[in-house]
Amino acid sequence: xxxxxxxxxxxxxxxxxxxxxxxxxxxxxxxxxxxxxxxxxxxxxxxxxxxxxxxxxxxxxxxxxxxxxxxxxxxxxxxxxxxxxxxxxxxxxxxxxxxxxxxxxxxxxxxxxxxxxxxxxxxxxxxxxxxxxxxxxxxxxxxxxxxxxxxxxxxxxxxxxxxxxxxxxxxxxxxxxxxxxxxxxx
Numbered sequence: 001x002x003x004x005x006x007x008x009x010x011x012x013x014x015x016x017x018x019x020x021x022x023x024x025x026x027x028x029x030x031x032x033x034x035x036x037x038x039x040x041x042x043x044x045x046x047x048x049x050x051x052x053x054x055x056x057x058x059x060x061x062x063x064x065x066x067x068x069x070x071x072x073x074x075x076x077x078x079x080x081x082x083x084x085x086x087x088x089x090x091x092x093x094x095x096x097x098x099x100x101x102x103x104x105x106x107x108x109x110x111x112x113x114x115x116x117x118x119x120x121x122x123x124x125x126x127x128x129x130x131x132x133x134x135x136x137x138x139x140x141x142x143x144x145x146x147x148x149x150x151x152x153x154x155x156x157x158x159x160x161x162x163x164x165x166x167x168x169x170x171x172x173x174x175x176x177x178x179x180x181x182x183x184x185x186x
Contacts (some may be wrong), residue, residue, distance in 0.1 A: 003182065030174035033061030036179035040164045041144075043154065048093070051080075052149040052166060052180050053142045056097040058134035066140070073164045076154025081129045082145045084122045089167040126150075131171070158182045 003087045038054035058064050069077045124145070132140050132147050149166060158164070162182040167175050 026167065030064075030170060030176055032062075032173070033058050033064055033168075033174075033176050035168075035176060035178045038166075040151070040182045042158055042159065042160055042182050042184050043107050048154045049074075049150065049152045050154065051144070052151060053087070054178065054180065055139055055141050055142065056132070056134055056168070056176075057139040061136050063136045063138075064134040066134065066168045067130070067171050068169045069149050069166055070153060070169070071166045073155055073163065074151035076090060077101065077152070077166065078128045078130055078150045079130070079147070080126055080150045081147050082124055082126050085125050086122055110141045134170075160184060 026050060035054050035059050036057065038052065040052045041050050043050040056066065059138075066079065071077050078148055128150075129147070132142075134140050140147060151164075160182055164180045166178040166184060168178065169175050
């Protein structure tokens with residue numbers, strides 16, 4: 001009987017070791033894609049949405065694409081882009097929304113479309129995007145007035161220095177976890 005118990009114990013140890021290797025593989029979902037300099041803009045006191053910025057680097061030899069983002073800290077997370085467009089030339093045909101933005105790049109901060117206008121009649125608009133490309137051996141910079149992550153319906157009040165979790169899903173199904181610090185600005 002003691003031999004049987006000992007063999008069961010050895011079997012359990014082997015099983016735990018295999019589980020540990022499996023979990024380690026899951027933690028390193030895509031070692032070629034890394035994120036650095038991640039930060040989240042501290043929202044105004046009355047706001048429940050904010051933006052996150054960072055550099056996403058693809059160290060691999062195969063191009064990848066970020067296809068979605070999620071966070072346990074927000075009800076909804078979307079990939080977005082800020083860009084200049086001429087009035088009437090927005091991507092409405094693609095079903096993308098246009099929002100006039102204030103000078104700080106956050107949606108809904110202006111008092112109307114006129115504030116978002118630039119010389120030449122162009123306007124800065126924010127639109128959701130379906131993906132953000134990561135070239136092989138390249139990077140994508142998510143920054144104010146460019147690509148960024150929008151977080152809607154924050155689940156708790158953020159304060160400076162708080163950590164926020166974001167998870168990116170790539171076109172190959174792998175995920176990249178990100179921890180970003182909340183701060184007032186760049």
